[in-house]
Amino acid sequence: MVEVSVSQRITSDDQLARLLQIGIVLEEVVEARAHHHYESLDAELDEAVESLLADAAEESAEHRARLEELIEGLGVDSVPFDEIESLVDARYGRTQPDDFDGVLYDQLCNEETAYKFYDDLIGAIEGSDAEFSIDRDELLDTLEAIREEEAEGVSEVTEVMERR
């Protein structure tokens, strides 16, 4: 076995870039799944859920753009959305929620997962004394702002779920 690192720190630009790429993929998965949900349940959607899914897709696209800006600064390529979209397409049937509440629950998982990801990432950056080739404060500000929006997303979905 290869030696593993048991420390939760990020030690290089490359590692940071890879984690930001994973963030981009997560956002793309959210965007593509929200879109699928929207389409698959179109006839039954109520207005609140419809706008929730539309907002989620839009917010993910915006987060993706902010992450792309960061990794551009690290000189690394983004992950093309159409590639992820086709992977979501290919696997969606196997993992799709089977009813309306399932869609909301899936959306809740999306938001919670994204929150957890950014929270861990911020912790790992804060725990690292590595020098990155992008501005550390700017990096943390961006990630904290995105994390905050994910937290808001969790409350929004929860509210809609409670009202139903």
Next chain:
Amino acid sequence: MNTADQYLKTIYVVQKQEDGPASTGSIADALGVSPASANEMIGKLEERGLAEHEKYKGVRLTDDGIVKARDALQTYCIIERFLANVLAVEEFREEAHELEAVIDDTVADRLDTIIDRQPECPDCFDPETDACACLEVAAVPAEPEQ
């Protein structure tokens, strides 16, 4: 994946490799930590009822420990497969080890929705190659039959 899960996964794999209790030395080697650190964490796992340590023999996971270790190994397989197949990372083993501490299992579950993992996972994990045995096939596609 937290540190305890990384230990559980490692003990599980070493136990399988050694076909018996995992020695503290092998666990420490596999994790790149000192035997003292390994002993400390093994003690914590024992307190939580996840492992049993027998003097001069080594560590054996309890049934609860095995369940958690298999979950952790599955999370690790998702990370490897995701890096190899979605991001086309050549050094996916090394990177998976570097990143596993920062990737939570809920995050791995989401990544799992876009990868093509086999139902037998994590039994297909091969400690010798430090990767899923099925992944090797996927990474080097066979020539299509004429």
